[in-house]
Amino acid sequence: MRDPSTPEAPATLFTNARLVCPATARDEIGGLLVEGGVIAAIGSDLRAPAGAEIVDCRGATLAPGLIDLGAFVGEPGAEHRETIATASEAAAAGGVTTIVTRADTTPPVDAPEIVDYLKRRARDTASVHVYPMAALTKGLAGAEMTEIGLLLEAGAVAFGDGPRTISSSRVMRRAMTYARDFDALVCCHAEDPELIAGGAMNEGEFATRLGLPGRPAAAETLIIERDVRLAALTGCRYHANLVTCGASLDVIARAKVSGAAVTCGASIAHLSLNENDVGEYRTFFKVAPPLRSEDDRRALVQGLADGLIDVVVSAHDPQDVETKRRPFAEAEDGAIGLETMLAAGLRLVHAGEVTLHRLLAAMSTRPAQLLGLPGGALRLGAPADLIVIDLDAPWVLDPASLRSKSKNTPFDGARLQGRTLRTIVAGRTVYAYA
CATH class of the missing domain: 2.30.40.10 (Urease, subunit C, domain 1)
Structure with a gap:
């Protein structure tokens, strides 16, 4: 780095x-x-x-610089979508001083040498801090866990398979058990792959009117329910990357009350937008998990205001024109967000829905605490x-x-x-x- x-x-x-x-x-x-x-x-x-x-x-x-927990940076393998250099420029313009990169690169970040490569590239080309998140399973295949200890030694700060859900409860339990022994943070995407198969947007009346196949919110809640129970069973530190609906927040709330080491994040898109913004098949609003109903968006905002949502992220996922200028059902998921995360979040502050302190805590202080990073505070020596x-x-x-x-x-x-x-x-x- x-x-x-x-x-x-x-x-x-x-x-x-x-x-x-x-x-x-x-x-x-x-x-x-x-x-x-x-x-x-x-x-x-x-x-x-x-x-x-x-x-x-x-x-x-x-204020303290922002820390974005989980942005896609194209290196290695997808430099046409983003590079560490261009991502760091966008981050700096948006007030983000630290990027934690996702593991779903090509090849994935599932070996110490890939972590080392990212650190060297960041050192040579980045203008902000860049820390790699490593894969939880080899090849992001969800079958065999990675060498968590070696990856931590190489410089990984958290573990997750990017936008892929680990379907096997056995594999997930084993990975959480090993992560607990290293006090490693497990950051997972939560959507049951079978329930969302073929889905293009939030399942409901609006999707039906547009003639688009839906992805039910229950697909997210089911996986989060499983994961928080496994976290309680193993004692692992578990972070749900993106919570997008009120039902999932209820699961997180119960887990926190029970004392489980469970935290969650929400993207600025899900806090600011809803399924109606898709409008006439606008593919730049196609993200994963999909934008939900206005009731769910309001539940997220309330969860952020109450401190139930720990982290706000950009969910930065650059896609080129060829993958977005397609029929909605065929377009790739993803939206960029490094440069707009703070400005969009300030909408909630100006509307009186979230305090400035709470927004900055979720974008800076709390991510630093979860990852064990030294930033996130105006403090002598920091x-x-x-x-x-x-x-x-x-x-x-x-x-x-x-x-x-x-x-x-x-x-x-x-x-x-x-x-x-x-x-x-x-x-x-x-x-x-x-």
């Missing part, structure tokens, strides 16, 4: 900022000094050392992975301006409020809004 603090980043003093940090419950006007790539001082009356850069935030919000945000800046999304190699965004032409002004990684500015 590239270390953006080498050579050492110059000292920087941020002044006149609204300092917001969910980890320390901080929300105050003040300044922050960065030296040697870490936070050296926080307060209201700071002095810049000789030669330091002074950044006047002019009342903008200074890495200076920071973002400066204008919470009120209005803008209209033009896909052509996005830095991702692919442009399959469901927010094409969306009116957004709030954008990243500056992104700092290990004390060095990697993005500044012109």
Whole structure:
């Protein structure tokens, strides 16, 4: 992994900022000094050392950088869709200072040498931190578990088979047992492959009206129910990558009350959009799991507000024109999201549905805690992975301006409020809004 603090980043003093940090419950006007790539001082009356850069935030919000838990990056094998370099540029523009990459590459990240390759590529080409998630089963086939200990030693930070569900309960139990012994986080996609076979969108009245085969929400809930029971049985740390419906949230809530080490995430698309946005077969809204009903979307938003949903992710899944400009049922699943995750999330804040602290906790503090990463907080000695945000800046999304190699965004032409002004990684500015 590239270390953006080498050579050492110059000292920087941020002044006149609204300092917001969910980890320390901080929300105050003040300044922050960065030296040697870490936070050296926080307060209201700071002095810049000789030669330091002074950044006047002019009342903008200074917060911990975002951590995206599970983005697809095309390397190796799908560089035409995305590269580590282009993904990191998009991430920086969206305020994301750390990307955790999915394991479903070609070849998959199921061996230490692939983890090492990703770390070296990130070190050479990335402008943000990049950590690989390793496969839970060899070849993503769901039959034989990977060498969890060796992959952890190589630098993997979590384990999951990307968008594939492990159908075998026996394999899942065995993998969870070994993961528990290494205190490894298991991050799984939850959709019963037989129940969703041939489905194109959320099963229901709207799919019927469009004449499209459906994917029932029960396919997700059944797998999550199985997985949380296995997590309780084995004592494994289990994370449901994408929860998309109220019934699944009920399962997660019961598991947490029982004391199981269970957490869950939701994508910004599922928190912001619903099945009706598919409209006249708009393939950029085709994602997996599919967009659900408005009732389910509202349940997700409430789950986020209540802290039941631990993590908000971009679910970044770039697809090229050839795989998206097809009949809806034939188009590939997936939407990009690194650059729009924060701005779309701020819609919920401006609507009064979620507090800013809660949103930032789910996008920064909580992912850092789950993965054991040092970021996610404005704290003395913490890495200076920071973002400066204008919470009120209005803008209209033009896909052509996005830095991702692919442009399959469901927010094409969306009116957004709030954008990243500056992104700092290990004390060095990697993005500044012109």
